[in-house]
Amino acid sequence: MSLIVLCAGGHARVVIEALLSRGMRPIAVADAARIGEVIGGVPITESDDDVLKMPADTVELANGLGNRASRSDSGLSGRRALFDRFAGQGFKFPVIAHASAVIASDAQLGDGAQVMAGAVIQPAARIGRNALVNTRAVVEHDCIVGDHAHIAPGAVLCGGVSIGEGVHVGAGAVVLVGVKVGAGAVVAAGAVVTRDVAAGGFAGNE
Ligand SMILES: CC(C)(COP(=O)(O)OP(=O)(O)OC[C@H]1O[C@@H](n2cnc3c(N)ncnc32)[C@H](O)[C@@H]1OP(=O)(O)O)[C@@H](O)C(=O)NCCC(=O)NCCS
Numbered sequence: 211m212s213l214i215v216l217c218a219g220g221h222a223r224v225v226i227e228a229l230l231s232r233g234m235r236p237i238a239v240a241d242a243a244r245i246g247e248v249i250g251g252v253p254i255t256e257s258d259d260d261v262l263k264m265p266a267d268t269v270e271l272a273n274g275l276g277n278r279a280s281r282s283d284s285g286l287s288g289r290r291a292l293f294d295r296f297a298g299q300g301f302k303f304p305v306i307a308h309a310s311a312v313i314a315s316d317a318q319l320g321d322g323a324q325v326m327a328g329a330v331i332q333p334a335a336r337i338g339r340n341a342l343v344n345t346r347a348v349v350e351h352d353c354i355v356g357d358h359a360h361i362a363p364g365a366v367l368c369g370g371v372s373i374g375e376g377v378h379v380g381a382g383a384v385v386l387v388g389v390k391v392g393a394g395a396v397v398a399a400g401a402v403v404t405r406d407v408a409a410g411g412f413a414g415n416e
C-alpha cells in the first residue's frame with residue numbers, strides 16, 4: 211500500500227526516518243505551501259485537498275505535523291484536526307514504529323500511533339489513536355496514553371500513569387507512578403510530576 215505523509219514540518223522528517231527504518235518509503239508528502247520541494251528524500255507533490263480526492267482505500271497516511279506547547283495550550287489541536295479530517299473521510303493511518311523502538315508484545319497501539327527511535331513501551335501499556343511517543347521516551351507498564359497525546363523526547367512515564375487526550379508531556383519530564391494527567395494538560399519540559407494534574411492544567415518544574 212502506498213503511503214503519503216501529511217504536512218512537511220520537522221516532525222515529518224522524523225516520521226519519514228521511522229518509515230525508512232522499516233523499509234517503507236513514502237511515495238509523497240502533502241503540503242500545499244511547499245510543492246516542488248523534497249524532504250527526507252521524499253517529494254512534496256500535492257496538497258491536502260488533492261489527497262482527499264483520492265479513493266481512501268488506495269493510500270495510507272502518516273501525520274507529519276508536530277506541535278509547540280505553551281503553559282495554556284498543548285498545541286496539539288492542529289495535529290488532531292489533521293488526523294480527524296482524513297480519518298473522518300475513511301483514510302487509514304497505520305501505526306508507525308521506528309525499527310529501534312521496543313514495544314511489549316501485549317502493548318496496544320491505536321490507529322496512527324507513532325513510536326519514534328529508541329522509545330520503549332512496556333507491558334500492558336495502551337497508546338491512543340494519533341498519539342505520539344517521541345524519540346527515547348519511556349512508557350512503563352500499565353500506562354494509558356490518550357488519543358492525540360504527545361510524550362516528547364526523553365520523557366518518562368512511570369508505571370500505571372494515565373495521560374489524557376491531547377496532553378503534551380514535555381521533553382525529559384518524569385511522571386511518577388500512578389499519576390493522572392487530565393485531558394489537554396501541559397507538562398513542562400524537565401518537570402517532575404508527583405501529583406495528579408487537572409484537565410487543561412499545567413505542571414511546571416518550579
Ligand atoms: C513550559 C512551556 C510549555 C512554557 O511555554 P510558554 O508558555 O511558551 O513559555 P515561555 O517559553 O514564554 O517561557 C516563559 C518562562 O518560563 C521559562 N520556561 C519555559 N519552559 C521552561 C521549562 N520547561 N522549565 C523551566 N522554565 C521554563 C522561560 O525561560 C521563561 O522564563 P522567563 O519569564 O524568566 O524568561 C514550554 O517551555 C515547554 O516546556 N514546552 C515543552 C517543549 C517540548 O517538550 N518540546 C518537545 C518538542 S518535540
